[in-house]
């Protein structure tokens with residue numbers, strides 16, 4: 361519990377964007393799309409743009425606005441592109457691990473952007489005989505897998521057909537667009553990249569929403585669990601793929617549908633067609649429940665629900681489950697505010713403001729100096745003293761991960777004169793680490809891993825603490841039976857994880873990668 365104070369909620373893990381729009385110069389559109397997805401990752405940004413004959417990649421460390429200026433965007437000419445914003449979950453935060461990843465192999469050049477986290481990264485690396493450092497992130501490994509398949513396939517005599525894909529039933533909760541085939545089909549005209557994907561994707565385990573492009577086509581992939589979101593939009597002249605629907609809105613694209621778990625969507629001059637390379641038994645929708653709680657933007661739509669409304673409902677149910685007498689309900693900016701609104705509405709206690717967030721905080725960092733680290737919460741939040749002094753506060757937040765930020769915030773509210781502080785959390789205790797695309801640290805860093813709610817309350821210094829139940833959280837989504845991952849709340853991991861999986865698994869020496877537990 362002596363960790364950095366900057367984390368109040370689980371950290372995001374990448375946004376992806378793709379566009380195919382013949383006749384348009386798409387780099388400025390990719391910039392806008394990535395800007396709308398900036399909340400999903402602030403470490404690096406990049407895009408790969410094709411004009412049909414060359415695929416050019418620009419990527420760098422920093423925010424979208426730091427990596428791209430008008431000059432750089434103007435230099436990226438083409439009608440086909442993918443883009444990426446990164447927060448690292450496997451692989452360190454470095455330029456090499458910035459995305460899109462690029463490879464040229466077997467006469468095909470391609471780029472790939474990845475949101476999620478593979479769970480069999482080390483097994484794949486060992487199977488491929490890769491030495492430490494040959495691929496430094498799971499996304500790099502995906503690119504390498506595809507590249508090797510392209511090389512292998514190019515060395516073979518030409519084959520007439522691609523094997524037909526197994527069939528899976530369509531998800532009842534994600535309606536398909538009548539204009540975009542999504543029923544089980546064989547892969548479309550077998551370009552080399554698509555053929556390679558048919559071979560490679562079934563070997564991958566874990567969470568991966570991908571955008572890929574070669575010189576002439578855009579491909580979207582959602583893993584068979586659909587851990588991370590990916591949606592399709594329609595422009596007059598073409599198609600857009602994005603992690604979240606607000607990135608469609610900003611580009612003027614109309615939302616068509618979410619890609620289904622286990623779906624591969626290929627977009628090119630012949631149109632837009634999907635296929636499924638996984639057997640039906642591998643497809644089991646388990647969208648990350650924390651996309652609803654915190655990760656995705658409130659104006660995003662998932663499983664057909666706008667998330668702001670779902671978060672307000674979480675607060676309403678929290679008020680029913682954990683009432684307490686108080687003078688004012690406040691939300692921790694920004695992610696606790698919709699649930700605070702719901703709590704206030706259902707309890708009848710006035711909604712107010714007690715904390716002001718510095719909106720220019722940008723990317724946070726872990727300062728090695730503990731005195732500077734202690735300033736972390738004050739860099740981000742400052743109390744409104746007149747609104748707080750002498751009052752009984754209900755403070756609503758979306759989650760508590762390490763607890764250090766929450767503890768510092770409670771101390772700050774007490775200093776500002778709060779008479780009572782009742783903390784209400786719009787999700788259950790976060791007890792288990794995420795291996796599907798969030799950086800939550802090890803289990804030992806999670807405050808709820810071994811402590812009961814009363815003990816957490818004592819540690820945080822609040823007068824009372826209560827969490828929303830899992831059933832109520834799922835009910836608040838509006839689609840309780842739709843299929844969710846709740847592993848960080850229950851320890852029930854829908855895809856097995858290896859005990860030694862860590863962020864730097866590919867950068868460790870080989871003995872550590874093949875060590876105990878295997």
Ligand code: SF4
Nearest residue numbers: 648649794845847848
């Ligand atoms: Fe989301 Fe938690 Fe599952 Fe990770 S473990 S995908 S944060 S629900």
